[in-house]
Amino acid sequence: MHPDLATLEEKIVAMDVWHVALPVNSRRDHGIGTVADAIEIVVVRLTGESGQTGFGEASPWSVFTGTPEASFAALDRYLRPHVVGRKLGDFEATMALARKAVVHCTEAKAALEAAWLDLAGKILAKPVWALLGAQCRSTIPLSVSLANLDFDQDKELVQRLIDDQVGFVKLKTGFKDHAFDMMRLEYLQTQCPSLTVRVDYNQGLTVEQALKDVPEIDQLAPSFIEQPVAHYEYEAMAQLRSLTQAPLLADESVFGPQDMRRAIREQICDGVSVKIMKSAGMVQGMEVARLAAEAGLPAYGGDMFESGLAHLAGVHMIACAPNISLGCEFYQATYYLNQDLMDAPFPIEAGQVVVPDCPGLGMNVDMQVLEQHAVVASKKG
């Protein structure tokens, strides 16, 4: 961490928490579940003595990391006592306490970390990436996920992506049948030569199905294949890895550094999807990426169902994590939400996410949008 962070004497005087439902433009199917109508996130705002504020987002998914209710309770009840009244300079000690105060709830810890560093960055006039480490990139290639049961609608989206110079798509598979997956991948590989196509099963297959279907998908040469089987099927992941030419990525099998160490030891993957919502924040996400680098495995910047606020935290992490070299999927603020939470468009130019250079996370929450879509709020000192 930047040494100036530890010198901050300003105290946090208020912590506000909102459970928010943001409407989306279509239903999306993934191997382990479906999202329709709205994504549910939890937003936290920290206020310092100077009146400056910092925002962070927890983006849980009930079938993957946890529930919005758990994220809300973790922040509002279990983390609040360790936050209000603390000096901003106590960042590392507070995050250590947060990890002990409540088990799991990685998304809530990621939200707290983002809000803390957003506020500290604003006070120190430094972008969050400058607090985390040394900047290694100023743009990140964008990937957009295709997950519509109606492939004609995804074809329209693909045309829009090509027009927008997006170079990567990730085809969500394993939620209907193998023929549907083969048909869509073959179409993309033959009809859209400007796109690099990856495949993500989101744990959608049984081990038996995966051993049969994944080698066939591999014949169509996707640039990687992500998490075909359940997160706990480490042995099957290792076996699948030996059956495919395409790199096999671990996502749900690897949350934090401990999982990464085991994944390396058991040789279950050729790469890993790093997400701040799994690793409990940017600092631990960078540690996952560093461990992967040591083992010669590249990393990908994954996300959950997020607004631009959580995307931004991921962007600052990737800006100083050299090994997260496979791009990112921070597309939802631009291509999925009816309206983002932020007061300006998420920064994408010519298919690249542009790393903000201004203090904190670099964008502000639109309070009107937040209040309009809030389901529950808790505002306290």
Ligand SMILES: [Mg+2]
């Ligand atoms: Mg995934």
